Amino acid sequence: MSVWDFANSNLKSLHVYEPGKPIEEVARELGLDPDSIIKLASNENPLGPSPLAIEAMKKAADKMHIYPDGASFELASAIAKKQGVEYKNLILGNGSNEIIEFLYHGFTQRGKSSVVASRFSFAIYKLMAELFDVEFIEVADKNFGHDLDAMLAAIKPNTKLVFVTNPNNPTGTRVSNEELEKFVFSVPKNVVIALDEAYYEFCKNPPDTVGWIKRGANIVAMRTFSKIQGLAGLRIGYGLANSELIGVLQRCRQPFNINAMSQAATLAAVSDANHEENTRQLNFAGLERLEKFAKQHNIPSVPSHANFMMLNVKDAHRVFVDLQKRGVIVRSMKSYGLPEWIRVTIGTPAEMEKFEQALLDVL
Ligand SMILES: Cc1ncc(COP(=O)(O)O)c(C=O)c1O
Structure with missing residues (x-):
C-alpha cells in the first residue's frame, strides 16, 4: 500500500x-x-530591509524565548492607523500569501465552490483552488491585464471569491481606478473581491481601496511588507476589509501566525516613510x-x-x-x-x- x-x-x-x-x-x-x-x-x-526594522530586530533578539502577542495588537493598530481604518478592519498574515489561504478556508467549500481569476495572474490562487478542491475559473486576459467585464460575467451562483491583482503579477499591468470602482460595486454581494495589492505602493495613482471598503464594497484588500519595505524574509502581510469579513478570516488563523521578530521589525518599518x-x-x-x-x-x-x-x-x-x-x-x-x-x-x-x-x- x-x-x-x-x-x-x-x-x-x-x-x-x-x-x-x-x-x-x-x-x-x-x-x-x-x-x-x-x-x-x-x-x-x-x-x-528598512534600517529601522534592522535596529528593532537587534533589540528584540534577546526576547525570542517568549511567545509573540497572538493578536499582534501593537503592530495591527499601527498599520490600521496608517491605512485610515480601525483595528477590527485588519488581519495580519504570514505573508499576504497566508491571507489568500484564509480566504479559501473562510469562504469556499470542497467540491462545491468556484473562484474567478484572470489568466496570467499570481500562481498561488490556482494552486490553492486545487488544494481546496474548488473550481478555478480562468478568464482570458485583455492585453496581458484583467478583463473586468469578462470576469464579472464569469461569476457563477457558486462563486465565492474573485481575484483581482492590481498591479498584476507577473504582467505588471493595472486596471484604471474608474474601471475597478465600477467593478467592485457590481460584484454580487455574496462574492468576496480578493483584491491583491502586493504592489500597491508602486502605483503612481493608486485606487481608493479603503474608501471603497468604507462605502460597503465586499473587498478584502491584501498588502505586504515583502516588497515596499524589503521584509520578504520575515513573511508579513495584511488584509483590510469590513469587520465582518475580517471576523471570518480571524477564525481561520493559527493563534501565533505572526512571529515576535516580525512583529518587532514591522512595527518599526511602518513608520519608515x-x-x-x-x-x-x-x-x-x-x-x-x-x-x-x-x-x-x-x-x-x-x-x-x-x-x-x-x-x-x-x-x-x-x-x-x-x-x-x-x-x-x-x-x-x-x-x-x-x-x-x-x-x-x-x-x-x-x-x-x-x-x-x-x-x-x-x-
Ligand atoms: C501578487 C502577489 N500577491 C501576493 C504575493 C505574496 O507576497 P507575500 O510575500 O506577502 O506572501 C506576491 C509575492 O510575490 C505577489 O506577487
Whole structure:
C-alpha cells in the first residue's frame, strides 16, 4: 500500500509553486561565487530591509524565548492607523500569501465552490483552488491585464471569491481606478473581491481601496511588507476589509501566525516613510531605464506599474538558463503560459547594468 492510497487525493496532481531560484542554489549548481550573482527573480527590494526594522530586530533578539502577542495588537493598530481604518478592519498574515489561504478556508467549500481569476495572474490562487478542491475559473486576459467585464460575467451562483491583482503579477499591468470602482460595486454581494495589492505602493495613482471598503464594497484588500519595505524574509502581510469579513478570516488563523521578530521589525518599518520613498524612487528610475533599454534593442516589453517588467526574449527558458551562467537570476514565464517572456525585478543601477549586459550577450 502506498501512502497516496489514503492521502488527500488532490495533492497527487497538485502543481508545485516554483519560486525564484535562490542565489546559493545557482552558485552550487554552476560553481559560481554567490557574491557574484544577482537575483532579479522574486520582486524583492534592492535596498534591503528598512534600517529601522534592522535596529528593532537587534533589540528584540534577546526576547525570542517568549511567545509573540497572538493578536499582534501593537503592530495591527499601527498599520490600521496608517491605512485610515480601525483595528477590527485588519488581519495580519504570514505573508499576504497566508491571507489568500484564509480566504479559501473562510469562504469556499470542497467540491462545491468556484473562484474567478484572470489568466496570467499570481500562481498561488490556482494552486490553492486545487488544494481546496474548488473550481478555478480562468478568464482570458485583455492585453496581458484583467478583463473586468469578462470576469464579472464569469461569476457563477457558486462563486465565492474573485481575484483581482492590481498591479498584476507577473504582467505588471493595472486596471484604471474608474474601471475597478465600477467593478467592485457590481460584484454580487455574496462574492468576496480578493483584491491583491502586493504592489500597491508602486502605483503612481493608486485606487481608493479603503474608501471603497468604507462605502460597503465586499473587498478584502491584501498588502505586504515583502516588497515596499524589503521584509520578504520575515513573511508579513495584511488584509483590510469590513469587520465582518475580517471576523471570518480571524477564525481561520493559527493563534501565533505572526512571529515576535516580525512583529518587532514591522512595527518599526511602518513608520519608515524614508525607506518607502527611496524604494519607490529607485523603482521609478529603474522601470524607466529598463523600458528605454528594451526599446533601444527592439525587445518587446509590457509597460509595468510594479517593481518588475516582462520582456519578450523569444525563448524564455534558454535565456533564463544562459543568464544564470552569467550570474543573473530572472524568472522564466514558461510555467505561467508565456514561454517567450522573462520577468525581471528592478534592481539597483549596478544590478540593472549587469542584467542588461548579460542579456545582450545571450540574445
Ligand atoms: C501578487 C502577489 N500577491 C501576493 C504575493 C505574496 O507576497 P507575500 O510575500 O506577502 O506572501 C506576491 C509575492 O510575490 C505577489 O506577487
